[in-house]
Amino acid sequence: MLKCGIVGCGVIAPTHIEGFQAIPEVKITCLCDLELEKAKKLGEKYGIENCCTDYRELLASDVDIVSVCTDHASHAQIVCDAIAAGKHVICEKSLGRTFDDLERMTAAAKAHPELITAGIFQHRYEYSNIALRKLLQENKFGKLLCVSLNFACYRSNDYYRSGSWRGTVAGEGGGILINQAIHHLDQLRYLFGDVKRLCALSANLTHQGVIEVEDTAVFAAEFESGLMLTVTATNSASEDWRSFLTISGSEAYLEYINEKPSYIGSRDPARKEEIAAALNPEKENKKVSGKSYYGAGHTGQLADFVRAVLEKRQPLETMTDAANSSALILTVYKSAASGKWEEVPRY
Ligand SMILES: NC(=O)c1ccc[n+]([C@@H]2O[C@H](COP(=O)([O-])OP(=O)(O)OC[C@H]3O[C@@H](n4cnc5c(N)ncnc54)[C@H](O)[C@@H]3O)[C@@H](O)[C@H]2O)c1
The missing domain is CATH 3.40.50.720 (NAD(P)-binding Rossmann-like Domain)
Incomplete structure (x- = not known):
């Protein structure tokens, strides 16, 4: 034991x-x-x-x-x-x-x-993400062209006041990116590999006087593979929690909302069906506890x-892999501060 x-x-x-x-x-x-x-x-x-x-x-x-x-x-x-x-x-x-x-x-x-x-x-342990990664590894989307992630959620001033560490540089280290969008940025690394370089903007648009960090950020990036990425993220939205990932490949197109496929496009009907069958949301494991957007992955x-x-x-x-996802976020902060393209370090 x-x-x-x-x-x-x-x-x-x-x-x-x-x-x-x-x-x-x-x-x-x-x-x-x-x-x-x-x-x-x-x-x-x-x-x-x-x-x-x-x-x-x-x-x-x-x-x-x-x-x-x-x-x-x-x-x-x-x-x-x-x-x-x-x-x-x-x-x-x-x-x-x-x-x-x-x-x-x-x-x-x-x-x-x-x-x-x-x-x-924990989202790496969800059926849908594992299945999507497998499809990508099997080249079911053809040549990958570009990827976009739009993430919107809501964190009130009261949420930030609920813990002295929240919304501070010293305690939290950042805002929307390091706390909420971090799951989706890790998901991008899980699906597409490491990010090579990026250029970012960030701002505090609706939490002035309450937090020291960003509530909204955008960036453009290039993966090590050369694949291009755009990301927008805000926790000032009139929406509880919604991630919208699009994957454009030469043979298939996917819209993926909150870890579930919402639209699959392909000129090849058989390929479309194959992707739909592989991403069947009914195969998802059950959730354990906590908020719905924590997902089922902690158990796994x-x-x-x-x-x-x-x-x-x-x-x-591994811990090193998790560190590399945090490093991606810290590089977004570095770029937003420098106004320049920045290379993402690797641990
Ligand atoms: N994976 C997820 O979906 C998910 C969801 C929520 C929170 N989190 C993460 O979990 C962590 C905690 O978040 P939370 O929302 O539970 O925060 P919280 O503020 O509710 O709880 C943190 C607790 O840690 C205690 N603590 C702080 N320093 C300590 C120390 N040195 N020794 C013992 N106890 C100490 C505090 O007293 C507090 O009770 C954060 O890293 C957060 O990002 C992850």
Whole structure:
């Protein structure tokens, strides 16, 4: 039996608790939060007795796995300390909020290849994204021409006021991109590979006086493969959560809304049918807990992580891979500040 400890008992923690509790080989033995009451409340709900306020106490216990569910600014230190304590670690997005964070975390992970380290990007574990990636790998779209992602959601001033870290450079590291659109930017890397360079604009259009970071951003980019990309993202929209991805290939065209196909075009009816059958949304796995847009992927990702620990292999999404998605976002910020095309670093 693997023992697991959870650091951070806020909004996302129940999704991790329920995900780990669904795995027979895992027992959650400790919950930690700076506010003891938050840990105790979840402990009572999920039958976990041991609660503490100092994560170093959790690291000193006999847990094998540490799940980091705290704010962005605290991820790097907790992850590095957990690795130094010999624990397998899975950390929520965004892995870090500065290039320095990412450097430290990936260096610590690489120095301990015997430990399994991962960053949460649960949408990679959804049936539709896995199936879409397979279609792309099998060249079902023909030559890829260009890709666009438009993402719109809404975050109120009250949302930003609900946590002192939210909407700050030091605590969150950014706004719409590093917190909400990050899922879709990781999805782009999952589907199309690494981004080589990009040029961006960002602004705070509706949260002035409340946040220090962007609520809206756009960028143009080129993948390593040469494929062209445009992205627009805002959390000031009159819409809860909608991502709209279009893929234009020489043999097929796809419109993909909230991880589901909404339109498939092709001059070849057989190809169109083949893509539709492969992306059938009814095959999607069930969701566990949390908001609907969290999707069903946490269960799959936590299960893959635990299997990776048991089988001593890499998980599907490693910590280094997750760092590269955060690096893409930090490069958007760099370009928006410099007004220039910027190359995306790789960890
Ligand atoms: N994958 C997803 O879909 C998804 C959804 C929501 C949040 N998240 C991510 O999960 C993380 C947490 O977000 P949230 O919305 O739950 O935040 P939150 O503010 O609700 O909860 C964070 C908790 O961490 C605690 N904490 C902070 N520093 C700590 C420390 N050093 N030791 C112990 N506890 C500490 C805080 O007291 C707080 O209770 C963020 O990285 C966020 O981006 C991911």
